[in-house]
Amino acid sequence: MRRVGGSLSLDNLENYSRDFKDNIQNLIENGYLEEVKVMILEYEKIVEKDFELYSIKGTIALLEGDLKKAEKYFLDGLTEKPYDSDLIYNLAYLYEMRKENISAYRQYKKLFPLAMGDLKEIVSLKITELEKLTQVNDYIERKKVLIIAYIFPPLGGSGVQRTLKFVKYLRDFGWEPVVLTVDEGDFPFTDSTLEKEIPQEVEVIRIRENKDLDIYYVNKLIEMYQTVVGNDVILKEYIELLESNPDKLNDFAFLPDHAIVFAKEVLDKINDLLNFDEIDLIYSTSGPYSDHLIGYFLKKKYEKKWICDFRDEWTNNPYADFDRKSILFKMIESMEINILESCDKILTTTPLAMQNYIRSFDLETNKIETITNGYDEQDFSELLTSNEQGGDKKFRIMHNGIIYMIRTPETFMKAVHNLVLYDLIPREKIEILFTLTENDDHWRDIAEQLGIDDLVDFLGYLNHQESLLYASNADLLLLIVGPGEKNKSVYTGKVFEYLRLGKRILALSPSESLVEALINKTSRGANYEFEDVQGMQEYILSLYKEWETKEFSDLVINEDIRGFERRQLTQKLSDVFTEVIKENN
Incomplete structure (x- = not known):
């Protein structure tokens, strides 16, 4: 010593x-x-x-x-x-x-x-x-890849799964992940149980966000924007907005999101923490989209190949309510354009999202690929599933995930209300479970107004394994994607775990959506338009009758399902990595 x-x-x-x-x-x-x-x-x-x-x-x-x-x-x-x-x-x-x-x-x-x-x-x-x-x-x-991911354990939520599972399996395919993430990030969900899945001795560099922000710091952020936006006219209009609204800096100064503070700290400190001579490739994943700004600057400084992974679309995100005429949108759109032009490869999670990017940004098709989300077989190896039926057991419907924004259960709850109101399903024989929602009290009030509050239970945020255990003991899994044309291109992360659980799925997404096609292809349930209350209640009733006769069993896990296993998807990612570093070398 x-x-x-x-x-x-x-x-x-x-x-x-x-x-x-x-x-x-x-x-x-x-x-x-x-x-x-x-x-x-x-x-x-x-x-x-x-x-x-x-x-x-x-x-x-x-x-x-x-x-x-x-x-x-x-x-x-x-x-x-x-x-x-x-x-x-x-x-x-x-x-x-x-x-x-x-x-x-x-x-x-x-x-x-x-x-x-x-x-x-x-x-x-x-x-x-x-x-x-x-x-x-x-x-x-092993080749070394820098994984830029603000959302990484102990931060939780559905967004963490994709990155964590890639990190978990990359070594199997000749790649050593080096994770760059936040230390004590400003994020609503944590799940410390996920940390055990990080492979032993994978390097995780944690950089803390600066909490002491002032006008000097904002000016430094603007210098970053000037580089990545690359449009003096837009930037001038943006600065005028800031100067005319000094009391709204918190609303206007942090672009594309509040994680830009983390990005600034990373760019100031990473040279002291990592030897880029040993890094073969940079990979950034969003959201938050500030992760891609880190990748943008690091690529320019260290001349490394860089892959952008969009877990959700950015300016075309169906859950974002952008004012497309505003200067803030123009700033973000310019960032997205320059990032897409500068990176060496773009990844999306759905084929329709890939087509949206190609069409909206005039991208060459060979610059973008789709690697879907999936499920990790190891997560299911120790689940204990109850197969009891009849007697005192209730027909259990569960939504496993976060209910927020346009992802609401109101039309589903109306369907349940109709079923018990007309005594098509005895109320003592059905129960509804929700995990985290934006506002439990609001949905309790809705349930009470519909007269089904005694059937509904709100479990709050569960760690990943707890949520899977609850879902494994459900009879029907509720999947809420939301209404509208944009939602046709959305796979929610949990749909693949739903498939692996072998349960019937009741999905609420637009007709001809990716989710509908996936459920139909795998014979896993039924999809209904968001407002189709009649269709939902008929489907629920048909499954309840089957369950009541004790002829209800889990579905078979076939090759169509196994294609979404996380290790296989990581192999696809490693192939993309290898292809990118070979280009122009």
Whole structure:
């Protein structure tokens, strides 16, 4: 283990600080750790912020065997001083203690150009020894892809699944993911259970958003916009909007979304945290769409190939209510145009979204591909499904996902109301489960007005595995896409897990939509227009009668379903990666 720190100059406290650290060093070497911790508390009352305390505290935690706490101290210190040799060495030493050899190797490689004298020789020997290990050699051989994803565990919600599963399986196909994400992001959902799916020793770089925003910071954002918008006329009109509405900066200054603050911090700090000489490819995924601005600037700076993955369309998003005449829309549209032109490959999640991009932005067809969302077979391996029927069991309908904006259950609830009102289904024999909604109280009121509040239960936000368990014990799964022409091109992320669950699906999406085609192709249920209450109630009643006769069983998982398995989809992604880095090389 290295010495815990050098000297630090503090006005009027230099001698005190030096004597304190010399004394601390002696006490640590002689094992007086409790005494040292007391002394540090006293020291911090006099010296408010001393960077070297990260190394001292980390070393104490290391000696006490609290490796998790030690790691946090070392990483926090490196956030403030990324090239501190002692911190890097101690972090590498910690990873070796935990047998995390890939992580140790990365730190020693980072330290080698900084080290001098005996330390350089020690680090060189460490690197040589680690390179003899199979796992480290495999890591070296894999191509490296930088995954830019604001939404990543412990952040939750449906948007996290696509990126997480790609990261989970990319190593199987010769790619090493390096994840760039937010630290303590401003996002409504968290699911810490998802962190266990991140493969061991995958590098996850977490950068915290700046909360101390002022007009100077906004001006720095405008400088970013100037580059990516690339239109002086639009930018001039946008600046005039800001100047004439100084009280509305929070509404107008953060484009394309509030994650632009994260993007700004990334661009300021990433060079200190990542060696781009080792990166073969950049991949960014939205939303938020600010992830693509990071990719845009990093491609220009480091001249790397870059893939943009749109989990949802951007300016053509069916859930976004843009004023297409506004300067804010023109700014975002210009960003999208330049990003689409600058990236090397575009990915969408549906064939119709791909066609929309080709048509709307006059893209060449070979620049864009579709990789759908899917399901992970491992998520279903331990689910316990109840097959009880009749008796006291109720016919259970469940919506597994978030109800928001135009995705509302009102017409479905009217269908249920009609079924129980006319005693077509006894009310004691049916129950409706919803997970998270934008406003539970609103939907409780609607249920009460319809006289079905005793049938409806709101479960709130569930972690991913809990939600699948509930869904696996449902008899009918409700899928709400929403009305309108734009919703024809939408696959909701959960539809593929619905398919794998082997349950009947009641979908509410436009006629001739992708969802309707998918459900028909896989024989998984029925799709109805959003306002087709009569069609919904007839379908529910037919399934209830089948269920009541105890002739109701789960559907077979066939090859049409297995084609949406996440590992197979990741193989498709890896093929795209390989193709892109080979182009023009």
